[in-house]
Amino acid sequence: MTRRLCILAASGGSLALLAGAFAFQYIGGLAPCDLCLWQRWPHAAAVVIGLVALVVPNRMLLLLGALAALTTAAIGGYHTGVERGWWQGPTTCSSGSTEGMTPQQLLDQIMTAPMVRCNDVAWELFGLSMASWNMILSLMLTLLWLAALRYPREDGSRRA
Numbered sequence: 001m002t003r004r005l006c007i008l009a010a011s012g013g014s015l016a017l018l019a020g021a022f023a024f025q026y027i028g029g030l031a032p033c034d035l036c037l038w039q040r041w042p043h044a045a046a047v048v049i050g051l052v053a054l055v056v057p058n059r060m061l062l063l064l065g066a067l068a069a070l071t072t073a074a075i076g077g078y079h080t081g082v083e084r085g086w087w088q089g090p091t092t093c094s095s096g097s098t099e100g101m102t103p104q105q106l107l108d109q110i111m112t113a114p115m116v117r118c119n120d121v122a123w124e125l126f127g128l129s130m131a132s133w134n135m136i137l138s139l140m141l142t143l144l145w146l147a148a149l150r151y152p153r154e155d156g157s158r159r160a
Helices: 003-026 034-055 059-083 103-112 130-150
Strands: none
Touching: 003 034, 003 059, 003 130, 034 059, 034 130, 059 130
16 A cells, blocks of 8 residues: 555545535435534545645645544544433534514524434444444544555655
């Protein structure tokens, strides 16, 4: 395996996990909770970092890619704990602007808004939720980013 292949596999893995999340949302109809959305951002960052790292050989980029993958794994682990009731999840919620709304319009907006709770498991495989799978797979992606550090650049040098 080469450095380039490690970077492609790691950033491609993040892209695949991100695509899977969007497929579950838009094809499968599973609306994401706040923690699900939080897990997507580090994957997007890892994809961008991977594209840059393929063009600009720099060890710091590989470390940033590993950090992005580790961040989404940590959020996935936190989300798993919330789903299993090990700890309390976020208690905040968000809504659109309520400026100029009558009390009845506000109540109607609240009553018709979809409520996706972070402690509800929307889908699971082999007893593990999507958050758990994201954690496990993201830890594997972290290892790929770190493995890329062990390989020399394609020109043979290890300096960047």
